[in-house]
Amino acid sequence: MATNLANGLSSISDDFTVKAGLAQMLKGGVIMDVTNVEQARIAEEAGAVAVMALERIPSDIRKVGGVVRMSNPEMIKEIQAAVTIPVMAKARIGHIVECQILEALGIDYVDESEVLTPADDQYHVQKTDFKVPFVCGCRNLGEALRRIKEGAAFIRTKGEAGTGDVVEAVKHIRTVNAEIAQAKAALASEGELGIAKLAREIGADPILLKQTAELGRLPVVNFAAGGVATPADAALMMQLGCDGVFVGSGIFKDALDREHAAKRARAIVKAVANWTDKKALIEASIEHGTAMKGISNADLKEEERLAGRGW
Amino acid sequence: MPPPAITVGVLALQGGVVEHIALLHRASSSYPSITFHFLEVRTPEQLSLCDALVIPGGESTTMAIVARRLGLFEPLREFVKINHKPVWGTCAGLVMLAEEASATKQGGQELIGGLDVRVLRNKFGTQVQSFVADLNLEFLGDGEGPFRGVFIRAPVVEEVINGDGKVRVLGTVKKPGEEEDIVAVRQGNVFGTSFHPELTGDVRVHAWWLGNVVEALSQSVKGEDLVIRSGKSVTEQT
Numbered sequence: 374m375a376t377n378l379a380n381g382l383s384s385i386s387d388d389f390t391v392k393a394g395l396a397q398m399l400k401g402g403v404i405m406d407v408t409n410v411e412q413a414r415i416a417e418e419a420g421a422v423a424v425m426a427l428e429r430i431p432s433d434i435r436k437v438g439g440v441v442r443m444s445n446p447e448m449i450k451e452i453q454a455a456v457t458i459p460v461m462a463k464a465r466i467g468h469i470v471e472c473q474i475l476e477a478l479g480i481d482y483v484d485e486s487e488v489l490t491p492a493d494d495q496y497h498v499q500k501t502d503f504k505v506p507f508v509c510g511c512r513n514l515g516e517a518l519r520r521i522k523e524g525a526a527f528i529r530t531k532g533e534a535g536t537g538d539v540v541e542a543v544k545h546i547r548t549v550n551a552e553i554a555q556a557k558a559a560l561a562s563e564g565e566l567g568i569a570k571l572a573r574e575i576g577a578d579p580i581l582l583k584q585t586a587e588l589g590r591l592p593v594v595n596f597a598a599g600g601v602a603t604p605a606d607a608a609l610m611m612q613l614g615c616d617g618v619f620v621g622s623g624i625f626k627d628a629l630d631r632e633h634a635a636k637r638a639r640a641i642v643k644a645v646a647n648w649t650d651k652k653a654l655i656e657a658s659i660e661h662g663t664a665m666k667g668i669s670n671a672d673l674k675e676e677e678r679l680a681g682r683g684w
Numbered sequence: 685m686p687p688p689a690i691t692v693g694v695l696a697l698q699g700g701v702v703e704h705i706a707l708l709h710r711a712s713s714s715y716p717s718i719t720f721h722f723l724e725v726r727t728p729e730q731l732s733l734c735d736a737l738v739i740p741g742g743e744s745t746t747m748a749i750v751a752r753r754l755g756l757f758e759p760l761r762e763f764v765k766i767n768h769k770p771v772w773g774t775c776a777g778l779v780m781l782a783e784e785a786s787a788t789k790q791g792g793q794e795l796i797g798g799l800d801v802r803v804l805r806n807k808f809g810t811q812v813q814s815f816v817a818d819l820n821l822e823f824l825g826d827g828e829g830p831f832r833g834v835f836i837r838a839p840v841v842e843e844v845i846n847g848d849g850k851v852r853v854l855g856t857v858k859k860p861g862e863e864e865d866i867v868a869v870r871q872g873n874v875f876g877t878s879f880h881p882e883l884t885g886d887v888r889v890h891a892w893w894l895g896n897v898v899e900a901l902s903q904s905v906k907g908e909d910l911v912i913r914s915g916k917s918v919t920e921q922t
Contacts (some may be wrong), residue, residue, distance in 0.1 A: 387816035387832075394883045398741045398775070401698040417789055419831045421751035422698065422742070457789045457805060458743055459837065481811035481837070483809055504812050646697060646750045647726070 375683070380658055388497065392506035392526035396594035397480065399423060403607070403642050404596065406430050406621040410455040415520055415631065416624070419638030420646075423459040423481065425619065426452045426517065431488050431535030432622035432665065435677070441489045443471040446478055453479065461508070466683050467493025477507040482527065484508050485520075487682035488534045488621075497683065500524030510598065512545045512680060514582075515550035515575030517591055519684075522578045528591055530615070530681040532599015535622050537667025539606040542599045546613045549591070556586040590614070600665045604644030604657035611648035616647050626665035637661050686902045689719040693734035695760075696724035697750040699776060702903070703882035705888075714897055719839020728759040736770040736897040737763060739777030739796075741836070741880050744785075744805070747776060748794045755811070757794065758759035764798040768873045770897045771798065777875035779803050779839050786842060798874040800846035807840040807865060807878075812837070819879070821855050821868065826890050831886060833857060833867065833879035840878050841866035873900065 396549035400423025405412040408430060416424045428444045429437060443464050453460045455537035459481035464471035466485055471492070475483050483505055485498055500507040510531035511517035515527045530549070532542030552575065559567030560583065568586060572579035584592045596612030598619035607618045619643055628634035640661035675681075694704045705722045712720040727730050739747075739890050764771050764781065773781040780795055784802040808814070814837060818830035835857070844851045855868030855877070867878035875896070881889040 387834075390834055390883060391811075391814045391816060391836060394834055394880060395814065397700050397703060397883065398743070400700065401696070402741075402743060403747055414790065418749075418791075419747060420746045422746050424765060455808075457787065458745055459811065476812060479810040479812055506811060568736075642746070642750065643753065646754075 374424060388504075388657065389524075389526060393593050395506060396508070399459070399567045399596075402595055402617045402640075403645050404461065404619045405624055405638060406619070407452065408625075410451050411631070412634070413452045413456050414627055415458075415635045415638055417456045417458050419635060421638065422460060422617070423461055424452065425455060425463065425484060425621075425648070427463055427488075430622040430625060431666075431679075432537070432626045433535075434488060435535045435668070441465075443468070443474065443489070446474060449478055449480070451474075454458065461596060463489055464498070465489040466491040467496050467498060469498055472498055472503060472505070472507075476503055480505060482506050482508050484529075485525075486680050487531055491682050497523055500526075500574035508596075510680070510683065511549065511577070513548045514556070514585070514591075515577045516684070517549060517595070518575075518577035518581045520589075521581055522591055525593070527594050527596070529598040529619055530595040530610075531683075532597070532601070533670050533673070535668075535680050536600045536670055536673070537602035537622060537626070538670040539600045539602065540670050541627045542597050542601060542610060543613065544567045544679075545599075546595075546597060546610065546615055549595070550614055553585055556582055557589060558587040561613060578631040600670070601641075602667060604640045604654060604661050607641050608644045608648040609652055622665055627663070629663075633662060666671065686715070686718055686898050687723065687735075688717075689734055690735050690897060690901060692724055692897065693723045693725035693731060693737045695737060695739045695747070695751075695777070696726050697742070697747045697754070697756075700740040700767040700774070700880065701884055703733045703880075704738050704740050704774075707882050707887055707890045708894065710887045711894050715892045715894065718898065720894075721814055727754065728756060731756065731759050734763070734769070737903055738773075739771065739773040739780050740882065741775035741777060744779040745793050746798075747780060750759065752794060757796065758921050760796045764796055767838035768793050770875075771895075772875045772877075772893050772902050774877050774880055774882060775836065775838055778841075778878055779805060781874055781876050784845060785839075799841075799869060799871050799876055800844060800851050801841045801844045801866075801869060801871075801876075802845050803839045804842040805839045806837050807842075808835065808838060808859065815859070816858070817857050818824060819855055819857060819867070821889070823854050824892055828888065831881070831888060832884050834881075835867075835879050836883075838867070838878045841869055841876075846868075868904060 508527035509520035530545035
């Protein structure tokens, strides 16, 4: 994937260069969900490139239920003070004020996330209005490009958060890859008309779709997320073309103790840094030990699925 | 005489690797008589194939932890400080090449060293303070116009910690209402920038640095051909 993303987007503004640039600097890394200072320190010591500060990891969000909102700024500030790596936080889909609060806190990236309860059933946040950059989830190319059009500078697969089942994340990256191949073919065979037709079909901006076809990849960094639980899961997502990995519940859920969580965290960092090296993947899998028990995606009821939130 | 082929590595533990390789490819067209190989470096074996190295931007804490686990620290120190091969670090790479760093994580972080400076990590604050600024980089030559410096959670050189004049300041930036900060330095074979030329379409810094690499290797080839080939070059450039 020897693509210069910045060169690919030569027409973009300085503002977007800086937003997308931070995501470019996170490539090849692991972003870990953390709920307190101790977990944030474990993540930093293990080599995480960033942490996502939230009140509960997604598997516990599933268990507790109720309306899930932005985390308490007090907790976010404590985590910001405890680590030197970037700190991200989640806002509800469409909740402009939660985003404003996170921006004012000096959060490094806002995740407008389906893991929280959506605040708007019509509109995502207009992300170009903010100085803070945004990462958003997608299940397919159209959804990814709609978020980029709104100003997202970083994309992740939605997967199915909190399950420890990687199947949905795999489905989403495979769908994105297949649609990028389709866009390339459309551009090659039908030119602008082919792109315009496909753009209508998938609900994407034709200019961004053409850029994607020319680059042969999404025009911003794309991480895996949602159900990545083991070093092998993480390496699988890298081999499928993701630029890095978010791990939510996979580090701290069902960990035996602090040291086990730290080992899991180190093992996943190692797997992402050496995603084609089978010897390193064996070592990482041993170091990781028992994974979270998880919930099979197939056993989820429709109303329990988070990936369907947003559009 | 410049060597016929030069291998330039980009340390590929994490971060902006492909961006550097893409711009190095473009920059290499300035030297049509030389065959360049650009190599992603993840192991000591790959490093041993390199005549020069770029350490990209990324998270310096992550790079240090991964480099330690892969047994790369000692080979990197040898490459930079004993063999004195040309090395360029951008952002996190500058941090890695500093002898000292402040505002590091609790317990500190491991550095390669090579630049007698202390860097201050995340000088400007969090991502909302990241910025782009026109830089006047005289080493690029007159009349070329300013260089668009992209600063992302950027470090700066807080202090030159060795007074013997080997560290040359090659660029500064001044944000409104703040003091001037050092953002480009060179000490012999080691070059460091706080900003990210690899995030622009502007090839000038890459072309300038490749020119330095060619020059350094040309001097080595002159008298010490065999020494270079055995990987024990001790070329001094001042």
